[in-house]
Amino acid sequence: MFRRADLRLAAAGAVLLAATSLMPGWLLVLAATALAKGIVALGLLLLMRAGLVPFGQAMFYCLGGYAAGLGSLWLGIRDVLLLLLLAGLAAGAAGWVVGLLIRRYRGIFFAMLSMAFSMILYGVLLKSQDLGSSDGFSVPRPTLLGLTMTGTPALRILFAVTVLLTVLLAWGVSAYLRTAMGQIGPAIRQNEVRVSYLGYEPDRLIHREYAASGLLAGVAGALVAMLVGQVDPGMGFWMTSGEFVFIAILAGTGGIWGSLGAAFILEAVHAIAFDVAPTYWRLILGGTLLVMILRFPAGLSSLAPRRVRRA
Amino acid sequence: MRRLSKITLAAAALAACLQAGGALAQEKLRIAVVTPLTGPLASVNVPGQNAARILAEAINAGTLPAPYSGRRGMGGAEVELFFLDENGGNAKQVSEFRGLAERRGADVVMGFGSAATCLAVAPVAEELKVLTVMSTCATPRIFEDASYEYVFRTTAHTTMDSAALALYVRQRLPEVRTVGHINPNFALGQDSWRDFAAAMKSAMPATRVVAEQWPTMGSGQYTAEISALAARRPDLIHTSLTGTDMEAFMTQMSARGLQEQSRIVAPLLELAINRMGRQIPEGIIFTARGTNGLFAPPSALNTWFTDIYRGRHNEMPVFTAYQYAATLLALKAAYDKAAGPAGARPATRDVIAALRSSTFEAPGGTIRMALGNGHQAIQDTAVGEFGFDRRANVTTVRNVTVFPAACVNPPAGARSEAWLRDGMPGADCSGIVNR
Numbered sequence: 001m002f003r004r005a006d007l008r009l010a011a012a013g014a015v016l017l018a019a020t021s022l023m024p025g026w027l028l029v030l031a032a033t034a035l036a037k038g039i040v041a042l043g044l045l046l047l048m049r050a051g052l053v054p055f056g057q058a059m060f061y062c063l064g065g066y067a068a069g070l071g072s073l074w075l076g077i078r079d080v081l082l083l084l085l086l087a088g089l090a091a092g093a094a095g096w097v098v099g100l101l102i103r104r105y106r107g108i109f110f111a112m113l114s115m116a117f118s119m120i121l122y123g124v125l126l127k128s129q130d131l132g133s134s135d136g137f138s139v140p141r142p143t144l145l146g147l148t149m150t151g152t153p154a155l156r157i158l159f160a161v162t163v164l165l166t167v168l169l170a171w172g173v174s175a176y177l178r179t180a181m182g183q184i185g186p187a188i189r190q191n192e193v194r195v196s197y198l199g200y201e202p203d204r205l206i207h208r209e210y211a212a213s214g215l216l217a218g219v220a221g222a223l224v225a226m227l228v229g230q231v232d233p234g235m236g237f238w239m240t241s242g243e244f245v246f247i248a249i250l251a252g253t254g255g256i257w258g259s260l261g262a263a264f265i266l267e268a269v270h271a272i273a274f275d276v277a278p279t280y281w282r283l284i285l286g287g288t289l290l291v292m293i294l295r296f297p298a299g300l301s302s303l304a305p306r307r308v309r310r311a
Numbered sequence: 312m313r314r315l316s317k318i319t320l321a322a323a324a325l326a327a328c329l330q331a332g333g334a335l336a337q338e339k340l341r342i343a344v345v346t347p348l349t350g351p352l353a354s355v356n357v358p359g360q361n362a363a364r365i366l367a368e369a370i371n372a373g374t375l376p377a378p379y380s381g382r383r384g385m386g387g388a389e390v391e392l393f394f395l396d397e398n399g400g401n402a403k404q405v406s407e408f409r410g411l412a413e414r415r416g417a418d419v420v421m422g423f424g425s426a427a428t429c430l431a432v433a434p435v436a437e438e439l440k441v442l443t444v445m446s447t448c449a450t451p452r453i454f455e456d457a458s459y460e461y462v463f464r465t466t467a468h469t470t471m472d473s474a475a476l477a478l479y480v481r482q483r484l485p486e487v488r489t490v491g492h493i494n495p496n497f498a499l500g501q502d503s504w505r506d507f508a509a510a511m512k513s514a515m516p517a518t519r520v521v522a523e524q525w526p527t528m529g530s531g532q533y534t535a536e537i538s539a540l541a542a543r544r545p546d547l548i549h550t551s552l553t554g555t556d557m558e559a560f561m562t563q564m565s566a567r568g569l570q571e572q573s574r575i576v577a578p579l580l581e582l583a584i585n586r587m588g589r590q591i592p593e594g595i596i597f598t599a600r601g602t603n604g605l606f607a608p609p610s611a612l613n614t615w616f617t618d619i620y621r622g623r624h625n626e627m628p629v630f631t632a633y634q635y636a637a638t639l640l641a642l643k644a645a646y647d648k649a650a651g652p653a654g655a656r657p658a659t660r661d662v663i664a665a666l667r668s669s670t671f672e673a674p675g676g677t678i679r680m681a682l683g684n685g686h687q688a689i690q691d692t693a694v695g696e697f698g699f700d701r702r703a704n705v706t707t708v709r710n711v712t713v714f715p716a717a718c719v720n721p722p723a724g725a726r727s728e729a730w731l732r733d734g735m736p737g738a739d740c741s742g743i744v745n746r
Contacts, residue, residue: 025439026409033402126496129505134497135427135450136401138434138457151438228405230431240400270399274407275415278396279348 006171009256013167020156020163028155032162032227034267036220037247039166041259042173043213044248049177050206051189055111056118057244059098060091060214062236063121064221066131067091069139069231080142080161084222091218095211103207106192118236125233136232139225155227162223169216170256177255181205186253217244250292252299261300265292340388340646340656342367343417344635345408345432347424348396351529355554355582355631356424359446360394361624362632363421365616366639367392376615378672379643386646386662387654390639393417397424401431408432412441418659419444421638424631426450426498433462442659444666446638447631449499451727454683461659463666463686465641465678466634467720469499470506470727471692472578472598474719474735477510478743479596479694479712480547484574487515491522491545491573493536493560495552500525503551503578509731521545526552531559537567545573553579558587565592580697581605584706585626588699591706595697603633603675605708606693616674627706630675637673637688641680644671679716682723689720695746715742 016031023031040061047054064087071077071086098117105113126133141154149157176182187195188202195202225231234240247266251258269288273281296302344363347353367390369375373383384390393415395407411417420436420443423429429448436443437459444463445453451468453459480487490511494500511518522543524536537560540548548569552560557579564570570592580597581604599606604627607613616636620628628636645666649657657665668685671678678690695711718740721730730736 024409024413026406026413029402029406029409033406129498129501132430132452132498133501134499135430135452138430224402228402228431229434230401230405230427232401232427232431234400234427270403271406271410274396274399274403275410278394281396282349 005174009167009171009174013163016163017160020160023156023159025152025155028152028159029227030267030271031264032155032159033224034264035162035166035260036223036227037244037267038260038263039169039220039223040217040244041247041251041263042170042256043216044244045173045251045253045256045259046176046185046209046213047206048248049185049189049253050202050209052106052110052206053245053248054114054210054213055238055241055245056114056116057213057217058236058238058240059114059118059121060095060217061221061224061240061244062118062125062231062233063094063214064088064091064218065139065225065231065235066125066221067218068142068222068225069137072140072142073137078140078143079146080144080158080226083142083226084161084165084219087222087225088215088219091221092211092215094218095214096207098214099207099210103203103210115238115241118241119238122233122236122238125236132232134233136230136234138230139228141229142226158223158227162227165219165223166260169219170260173216174256185209246289250289250300252296252301254299254301258299258301258303265300338388339391340385341391341393341416341418342639342642343395343411343415343420344392344422345395345397345404345411345420345428346422347398348394350398351554351556352424354586355629356447358624358629358632359422359424359635362616362620362628362635363392363639365619365623366636369619370639370643375643376611379612379640382647382654385643386650386657388646388656397422397428401427404428405431405435408435409439412439417441419642421642422446422635423448426452429453429464433457433459436461440659442662444638444642446634450502451721454687455726458684459686461663463641463680464683465638465673465680465688467601467688467690467692467716468727469503469578469600470721470731471689471716471719472600473503473506473510474731474738475598475692475694475714476507476549476576476578476596477514478714478719478740480511480576481514482712482743483710484547485515487546487574488518489521489543489545490518490547490549491520491524491540491543492549493524493526493533493540493552494550495528495556496525497528499553500528500551504549506727506731507549507576507578509728510735513731513734518547522548526556529556531556533560533563537564537569541567541569541572547576548573549576551578553582557583561587561591565590570595582629582631584697585629588706589701591697591699593696593698596694597697597708598692598694599630599633599675600692601630601633601675601678601690602693602713603630604628605706606695606711606713607633607674608676608713610672610674610676612672613674628674633673633675637671637675637678640673641666641669641671641678645669681716682720689716691716692719711746713744713746715739718743 067087067090251262273284449469648665649661695708698707
């Protein structure tokens with residue numbers, strides 16, 4: 001069950017956990033956001049392997065954030081793990097329902113339909129003045145197993161939770177990709193009719209993976225909401241989806257390392273460009289990404305040595 | 312593997328770059344200005360940036376006029392501004408805010424155009440104990456939903472605009488019976504309309520709303536909305552569109568003659584007057600979020616400010632410029648007071664004590680930190696009609712009414728929304744002046 005790639009994943013997690021106490025607050029937030037976006041990218045990886053690019057993944061990210069926020073405001077749930085569970089289930093369930101319709105579509109129709117759904121959520125949230133409209137609302141600091149958290153220690157704990165969760169989910173995704181079902185994805189992309197003749201149902205598989213990717217994005221949204229302490233409809237705007245798609249394209253479909261690495265690189269370039277050129281950061285960000293895509297057309301995961309890539 | 316090690320090297324280099332930023336000298340007072348430098352709101356916030364630069368230079372050179380003349384710097388320290396883009400979403404803003412405080416050595420953070428950023432950043436400022444002075448953001452929620460020690464806002468919130476506009480309409484256009492509106496579908500537009508509708512209900516209970524339009528922010532094309540408004544023929548149309556949206560609406564609306572059948576109330580028109588000038592139809596009712604810009608009361612400070620601003624940027628400063636100037640002057644007053652005659656660099660704690668509940672002079676008149684436990688400003692405001700002097704080629708304002716701060720701002724402890732709905736109890740409107 002455990003392979004060398006899994007050990008590498010565990011080692012990377014352990015290094016990050018060990019570094020937690022050394023990192024200042026700003027770096028904790030930056031790194032945790034990058035990991036959370038990495039989790040979204042893991043979900044996209046599932047779909048991209050089947051040749052599907054959802055342009056509305058921000059819907060689940062936003063749903064997860066709002067589920068965590070409303071869970072603590074309305075339901076009084078304050079525990080990090082319970083809120084994450086709630087957010088994951090809510091977003092996963094939404095993914096399942098939307099998937100009933102969307103699983104029949106491919107290519108650009110799949111992309112645009114998923115974006116349409118995400119913009120519906122965005123529009124509804126904009127109209128919800130009780131939820132603060134475009135300003136959103138504050139998410140109180142959660143507790144962990146009954147312990148209240150404040151200040152930078154709270155960030156460290158949230159970061160540690162994010163690292164553990166990322167390792168766990170990345171391991172889950174890589175284990176799934178090794179199963180027979182996980183291998184069907186690329187087959188669907190190459191020849192869907194053949195997959196049907198082999199006795200698998202492409203629609204059903206896509207439906208399941210779409211719901212799973214929704215769940216992953218929901219968990220990530222909840223993590224970011226608790227970390228930032230504020231949710232707003234911007235989390236569900238198409239530009240957020242675009243960022244996720246970008247991470248996924250940068251990552252390639254080679255495996256989990258590309259997804260996590262791409263999220264980190266995007267966040268780092270973003271942060272540096274923001275500091276160095278406050279007015280022209282978009283130019284730097286776009287330029288860097290363009291160069292990377294030209295240089296590594298198959299994504300970052302194509303950089304990794306062969307044995308890692310199969311993980 | 313060689314590729315991998317290259318990546319590792321690059322990552323290490325980047326980390327080193329980030330680290331180097333933290334090792335800057337600390338003698339100067341470093342003020343971070345967070346403001347939209349890119350995106351659709353950049354154009355309306357550029358004047359704020361310009362004003363901040365002008366003020367910082369004057370503070371360092373000691374060339375400010377009375378009542379700030381004589382002392383250089385802030386609390387004895389030279390001021391250094393650096394800018395950060397207010398874009399990229401709340402998660403980005405919060406992590407950048409932490410970076411400002413922890414890595415880039417910001418002693419004070421100011422600016423902030425959008426309410427969403429203000430709401431997200433305020434608790435973080437409190438947690439990091441960084442003096443944060445908001446210059447613009449609209450919403451009254453910041454100090455009504457929470458209370459802060461380290462967060463201030465040196466401009467009145469937007470409830471004031473709606474209260475003043477409704478009182479102006481009651482006084483000058485008592486024949487108004489029907490109201491329509493076109494407001495952008497996001498928090499600013501919704502708040503603006505909710506406040507104006509509540510204020511109108513209090514001030515003129517006989518009016519009713521006959522047309523509502525909620526275009527998407529940034530849509531740029533308002534033909535259908537204009538048709539819908541024109542068909543209902545309201546006596547008054549309220550719009551809080553701003554920036555390029557406002558410019559597009561004005562152009563499309565005036566071509567159709569909407570302003571000839573309805574009076575237009577546009578609280579944020581002032582931001583567009585330099586760019587649009589004579590393209591704006593005469594007679595539109597507007598304000599400047601305080602007695603700023605064309606509404607400013609004559610003072611040495613205002614003359615100095617407008618002269619230097621016009622000299623440098625070849626246009627009149629609009630209200631965002633006045634707001635950023637006010638923030639820096641409030642900080643200067645507080646730092647100088649906290650430093651005392653000795654002039655030693657004061658502790659943040661003492662600056663906060665000096666700024667809380669203070670009263671200071673700005674180019675737009677006197678500003679008092681009266682609400683939110685002394686953290687939220689109130690100021691006089693004025694409403695007037697837009698005009699354009701074709702001979703002198705300048706924008707003008709006529710039929711101005713000045714409302715004292717106590718008339719159009721809720722009393723301390725009251726919630727704006729309830730205060731407007733309940734008919735503005737406790738408002739002292741004895742000092743209204745018609746010019």
